[in-house]
Amino acid sequence: MALVVLTAGGTGGHVFPAEALAAELLARGHDLTLVTDSRGATYGGVLGSLKTVRVRAGQVAGRGRIGQVLGLVDIARGALQARGILAAMKPAVVVGFGGYASLPAMAAASLLGIPTVIHEQNAVLGRANRLLASRVSTIATSFDAVRHLPPTVERVHTGMPVRPAIVPVREAPYPAVDGTAPLRLLVLGGSQGARILSDVVPAALAALPAEIRGRLHVAQQCRPEDLDRVRAAYAGAGLAEATLESFFGDVPQRLAACHLLIARAGASTVAEMTTAGRPAILVPYPFATDDHQTANARAVDAAGGGWLMPQDRFTAEALTARLADLFAMPASLQAAAGAARAFGVPDAAARLADLVEAKLAATTTTATTAVARETAQ
Numbered sequence: 001m002a003l004v005v006l007t008a009g010g011t012g013g014h015v016f017p018a019e020a021l022a023a024e025l026l027a028r029g030h031d032l033t034l035v036t037d038s039r040g041a042t043y044g045g046v047l048g049s050l051k052t053v054r055v056r057a058g059q060v061a062g063r064g065r066i067g068q069v070l071g072l073v074d075i076a077r078g079a080l081q082a083r084g085i086l087a088a089m090k091p092a093v094v095v096g097f098g099g100y101a102s103l104p105a106m107a108a109a110s111l112l113g114i115p116t117v118i119h120e121q122n123a124v125l126g127r128a129n130r131l132l133a134s135r136v137s138t139i140a141t142s143f144d145a146v147r148h149l150p151p152t153v154e155r156v157h158t159g160m161p162v163r164p165a166i167v168p169v170r171e172a173p174y175p176a177v178d179g180t181a182p183l184r185l186l187v188l189g190g191s192q193g194a195r196i197l198s199d200v201v202p203a204a205l206a207a208l209p210a211e212i213r214g215r216l217h218v219a220q221q222c223r224p225e226d227l228d229r230v231r232a233a234y235a236g237a238g239l240a241e242a243t244l245e246s247f248f249g250d251v252p253q254r255l256a257a258c259h260l261l262i263a264r265a266g267a268s269t270v271a272e273m274t275t276a277g278r279p280a281i282l283v284p285y286p287f288a289t290d291d292h293q294t295a296n297a298r299a300v301d302a303a304g305g306g307w308l309m310p311q312d313r314f315t316a317e318a319l320t321a322r323l324a325d326l327f328a329m330p331a332s333l334q335a336a337a338g339a340a341r342a343f344g345v346p347d348a349a350a351r352l353a354d355l356v357e358a359k360l361a362a363t364t365t366t367a368t369t370a371v372a373r374e375t376a377q
Helices: 012-027 038-042 045-049 065-089 100-112 127-135 164-171 195-206 224-235 251-257 267-276 289-303 316-328 330-343 348-376
Strands: 003-007 031-036 051-054 093-096 116-120 138-141 154-157 183-188 216-221 241-245 260-263 280-282 306-308
Touching: 003 012, 003 065, 003 100, 012 031, 012 045, 012 116, 012 267, 012 348, 031 065, 031 100, 065 100, 093 100, 093 348, 100 116, 100 127, 116 127, 116 348, 138 348, 164 251, 164 267, 183 195, 183 251, 195 216, 195 224, 195 260, 195 316, 224 241, 251 267, 260 267, 260 316, 267 280, 267 289, 267 330, 280 289, 289 306, 289 330, 306 330, 316 330
Parallel strands: 003 031, 003 093, 031 051, 093 116, 116 138, 138 154, 183 216, 183 260, 216 241, 260 280, 280 306
Antiparallel strands: none
């Protein structure tokens, strides 16, 4: 069986699709190795079970000039390490997921002429992937349209893999919204919560008409240090129920039950809400690299699956008005849920694995042809 090398590191947005692809390829019987930096020692799950080789890698974005130079030196050293490692391994395909930890192995694979695939999670090609884009064989994208893609490189829209528990939510019907049923609002702010949501959402909900507040069940993720003040803000708001936690371990179930999500616009969040088919008000993190969260949210908004609210316009007054309109027009929520579902790609991991297998087949065919020619001579 031909070897597939995965290379990933950095944030969960890079690591999770690598995890999903690894699980899919292992289920199909493929041989895998992970190449990453020192952070690979902390991986659990499927990635943590793979044979792992660590190389040097450095961070460049968000550092001063000296830090950038040192980061590039580390990447160059890592590329030399990776070149020797890959030359010995002889993988058939190398797949990268962005982040500076993926640069050494991807650069080495390109220099060695090994077929390469990179997966881009956002609607803007990431900095690390941008450095590699013109040299790889194929770019797999989560969004149908992605900024900064080189026009000469093959591009395949695979979607963004989601946690397996999210996919069944897609088959759960969107909850009915009528004059007496509870209204369920889910507020997520990433792994650590988003302070702007803790600041704005309670005040906005408290200002809604009493008829809506009496039916409203909100589940909100907050930073641990914000929990007490947010609980105090909700205490006199007259809501039917307010559940606050620093972490929800049952997000799939909460997504299935909710009528509306309020969240940041990271790639994983967008993939999960669209796979589930639940509409969202998306508040992009304005300091994300190249403002990629705004591009993500804009794509969902344009598809009709949600509403983009830039952070500088995300005020309690604006949110109250938006929520009052949406809850007064259940048909608009239902339509947005359908549009979100149509936007989602529930089989993204399988599509990505299919792409890798196509590269494997092409590599095998090329090698067989070369052997036949050599034999004929």
